[in-house]
Amino acid sequence: xxxxxxxxxxxxxxxxxxxxxxxxxxxxxxxxxxxxxxxxxxxxxxxxxxxxxxxxxxxxxxxxxxxxxxxxxxxxxxxxxxxxxxxxxxxxxxxxxxxxxxxxxxxxxxxxxxxx
Amino acid sequence: xxxxxxxxxxxxxxxxxxxxxxxxxxxxxxxxxxxxxxxxxxxxxxxxxxxxxxxxxxxxxxxxxxxxxxxxxxxxxxxxxxxxxxxxxxxxxxxxxxxxxxxxxxxxxx
Numbered sequence: 001x002x003x004x005x006x007x008x009x010x011x012x013x014x015x016x017x018x019x020x021x022x023x024x025x026x027x028x029x030x031x032x033x034x035x036x037x038x039x040x041x042x043x044x045x046x047x048x049x050x051x052x053x054x055x056x057x058x059x060x061x062x063x064x065x066x067x068x069x070x071x072x073x074x075x076x077x078x079x080x081x082x083x084x085x086x087x088x089x090x091x092x093x094x095x096x097x098x099x100x101x102x103x104x105x106x107x108x109x110x111x112x113x114x115x116x
Numbered sequence: 117x118x119x120x121x122x123x124x125x126x127x128x129x130x131x132x133x134x135x136x137x138x139x140x141x142x143x144x145x146x147x148x149x150x151x152x153x154x155x156x157x158x159x160x161x162x163x164x165x166x167x168x169x170x171x172x173x174x175x176x177x178x179x180x181x182x183x184x185x186x187x188x189x190x191x192x193x194x195x196x197x198x199x200x201x202x203x204x205x206x207x208x209x210x211x212x213x214x215x216x217x218x219x220x221x222x223x224x225x226x
Contacts, residue, residue, distance in 0.1 A: 004159075043217060044160070045216075093160070107159030107160045109159050
């Protein structure tokens with residue numbers, strides 16, 4: 001299956017600042033990547049679908065102007081949390097689909113964001 | 117809403133087989149059953165998937181009932197490192213959005 005690298009693994013930032021999270025597909029050209037958010041003791045919630053070379057598709061209730069997604073190449077998608085607030089503190093996870101292999105999704109290791 | 121139902125938690129002794137049930141009574145004919153697990157503070161990890169037949173790989177076995185309304189994930193010799201939340205998901209294939217339920221928190225005890 002695909003290998004996905006997510007960076008950073010954790011970050012602490014001040015309220016009002018922006019944070020960028022990178023998701024790289026190391027051995028697989030990913031036309032589509034997915035971004036999830038997971039609050040403590042809750043399940044994963046899909047935030048948006050990132051499409052290479054085009055605009056991301058956001059799930060209902062997710063602010064596209066706050067969570068900026070860029071998928072400029074087949075191996076890199078970035079999620080930028082703009083003007084972060086404490087309520088944005090969460091575990092952010094990216095994933096890619098192993099199209100053609102039917103092995104399901106491969107996930108990054110996640111990014112723990114804490115906004116203080 | 118998730119299309120599967122799982123017990124919220126289970127315990128299993130180290131070295132024994134862990135059997136995790138999942139109900140998916142509304143599964144359609146072209147939907148697969150996927151199992152993932154999430155160890156604390158990590159991204160989910162693919163375990164196994166199946167359509168109709170039982171499946172086995174190096175991690176686990178998947179037993180699907182004949183009517184496909186339920187399935188069981190079997191970890192044959194559980195170790196402490198298998199402690200995680202296990203998610204059962206039905207999906208047409210890997211290209212479709214996965215809808216995550218609450219999963220089963222499996223605790224392996226020494």
